[in-house]
Amino acid sequence: MTAIRVLLADDQTLVRAAFAMxxxxxxxxxxxxxxxxGREAVALARTExxxxxxxxxxxxxxxxxxxxxxxxxxxxxxxxxxxxxxxYDTDENVVEALRAGASGFLVKDTxxxxxxxxxxxxxxxxxxxxxxxTARLIARFLRSPVAPATGGPECLSARERGxxxxxxxxxxxxxxxxxxxxxxxxxxxxxxxxxGKLGARDRAQLVIVAYESGMVTxxxx
Numbered sequence: 001m002t003a004i005r006v007l008l009a010d011d012q013t014l015v016r017a018a019f020a021m022x023x024x025x026x027x028x029x030x031x032x033x034x035x036x037x038g039r040e041a042v043a044l045a046r047t048e049x050x051x052x053x054x055x056x057x058x059x060x061x062x063x064x065x066x067x068x069x070x071x072x073x074x075x076x077x078x079x080x081x082x083x084x085x086x087x088y089d090t091d092e093n094v095v096e097a098l099r100a101g102a103s104g105f106l107v108k109d110t111x112x113x114x115x116x117x118x119x120x121x122x123x124x125x126x127x128x129x130x131x132x133x134t135a136r137l138i139a140r141f142l143r144s145p146v147a148p149a150t151g152g153p154e155c156l157s158a159r160e161r162g163x164x165x166x167x168x169x170x171x172x173x174x175x176x177x178x179x180x181x182x183x184x185x186x187x188x189x190x191x192x193x194x195x196g197k198l199g200a201r202d203r204a205q206l207v208i209v210a211y212e213s214g215m216v217t218x219x220x221x
Contacts, residue, residue, distance in 0.1 A: 008020060009041035037060050053071065125202070164209070167191060
């Protein structure tokens with residue numbers, strides 16, 4: 001089994017050291033680099049070919065949001081996932097990080113086992129979005145809608161809109177399939193097509209589109 005290559009980006013040396021010990025304790029992961037600034041994180045993502053960047057939001061030189069945006073915009077780094085770390089799950093910058101291309105977020109006091117599971121989840125291509133915190137963040141801080149790259153939900157079929165609404169509520173492909181009476185493979189195909197139509201990098205950005213368009217509101221959760 002190929003180990004998940006993890007890059008750690010945090011301006012606090014002790015925090016990086018703690019995360020490094022935790023990640024290295026997992027047999028299916030390895031730390032391939034450590035960055036103290038956002039700019040270092042971008043550079044190391046390019047040179048070390050990490051699978052996932054564990055990215056702190058607040059860093060000197062270049063913050064985690066801008067670093068995430070640069071990584072997401074680089075075609076050579078298309079396979080690199082970003083998992084954002086924040087001190088509080090009400091941090092308004094988390095929404096901007098998701099818009100920038102992050103695949104999910106975690107609060108720093110997450111239990112060690114949960115952090116490792118989160119890395120596995122995001123590295124596998126799934127968004128890490130807890131419905132409760134995500135709804136609160138969107139409701140409180142999403143103020144200036146950003147149009148998706150190729151179109152809005154109006155370009156989707158009725159079935160695709162239904163799938164998008166469930167994805168936005170935090171359901172994975174299996175749960176979407178069960179809710180709509182589909183096979184998991186069909187649900188996965190729908191999600192992939194929706195991402196293509198909306199120009200979304202991953203499921204996290206699908207959630208942003210759904211909330212910005214008004215398809216899903218926190219009150220419906």
